[in-house]
Amino acid sequence: MTDVVIILGSKSDKEVARKATEIFDRFGIEYTITVASAHRTPARLAEIIETAHKTDVKAFIAIAGLSAHLPGVVASSTIKPVIGVPVNSALDGIDALLSIAQMPTGIPVACVGIGRGDNAAILAVQLMAVENRELAEKLSNYRKELVEMIEKDAESLVDELVAASRAAS
Missing domain, CATH: 3.40.50.1970 (Rossmann fold)
Structure with missing residues (x-):
């Protein structure tokens, strides 16, 4: 199918x-x-x-x-x-x-x-x-993964910027 x-x-x-x-x-x-x-x-x-x-x-x-x-x-x-x-x-x-x-x-x-x-x-x-409820649930979980990915990216970017700032000073 x-x-x-x-x-x-x-x-x-x-x-x-x-x-x-x-x-x-x-x-x-x-x-x-x-x-x-x-x-x-x-x-x-x-x-x-x-x-x-x-x-x-x-x-x-x-x-x-x-x-x-x-x-x-x-x-x-x-x-x-x-x-x-x-x-x-x-x-x-x-x-x-x-x-x-x-x-x-x-x-x-x-x-x-x-x-x-x-x-x-x-x-x-x-x-x-x-x-299709099963598909809707998978889609909802996918969206949650996108949120987690952005939050992780934001955290790592802040860590990078702080480390770079300290290294420059």
């Missing part, structure tokens, strides 16, 4: 996709990952979406740069949530970000920050956690 389908616009987007797969692995989310281009392989993309609809897929993540039509084309072919991830491209990813964020009325695409495959995965987990 696939919970999320991750579609890369090209193989060069694999590091952004890796961020998403690491989150899904951590949360036990089943995913498939593939490459398809909205412009160069539209039939392949249509087949991927059609195949996903035959499963219990919960969401799609579409990773694309430049004109970034991939998330919009996916959204136009499904009623499942689509999360678009813009990647760094010709205009430092701003072109892709705007393309994904500015969808026409009725065909929304959730858009995360440039290169933020991890946030796309977290958003997908949040969507699934609405109806």
